[in-house]
Amino acid sequence: MELVVLLDEAGQAVGTADKATVHHEQTPLHLAFSAYVFDADNRFLLTRRALTKRTWPGVWTNSCCGHPGPGEGMRDTVTRRLKDELGLEAETIDLVLPRFRYRAVMPDGTVENEMCPVYRVTVSADPRPDAAEVDDFEWVDWPPRRELSPWATRQIPELEALGADPRNWPSGTDAELPPAAC
Structure with missing residues (x-):
């Protein structure tokens, strides 16, 4: 059983829930992350969610998302x-x-209901996707120009506001994360 960390409105941990059962019409606020992966040529890795995913199956989105387990660091x-x-x-x-x-x-x-810190990641290899997670991928120019998941649609304007070149986006500190993520 994979657990997700449940949060209060201040981002404090208030418990855990089984990831397999947490997403429904009354999904509680929980901790997650989104990652935007770039290669040495500054291309962005766009992924298509597997058709078997519980939320937004088959939707194009950012490179990678997930939920930290209890006590797991965000970078881990x-x-x-x-x-x-x-x-x-x-x-x-x-x-x-x-x-x-x-x-x-x-x-x-x-419903998806998340406090979801966003990370920029650099890699030097092509992905080898797990078919249970990722149906397809493309390396594209930043920013991507297609219909995307609701979270990516909201994250991308905030990322663009950080600057046109992802390599120059300012980095935050862990002290800025929701308390449960520190």
């Missing part, structure tokens, strides 16, 4: 999920949007 989570989902080793992991939060509702009523 990013490292773990990059390896599990995409077979990638990060060269750098930089926090760029420490306090991103969103809520989105799928057509079937399933």
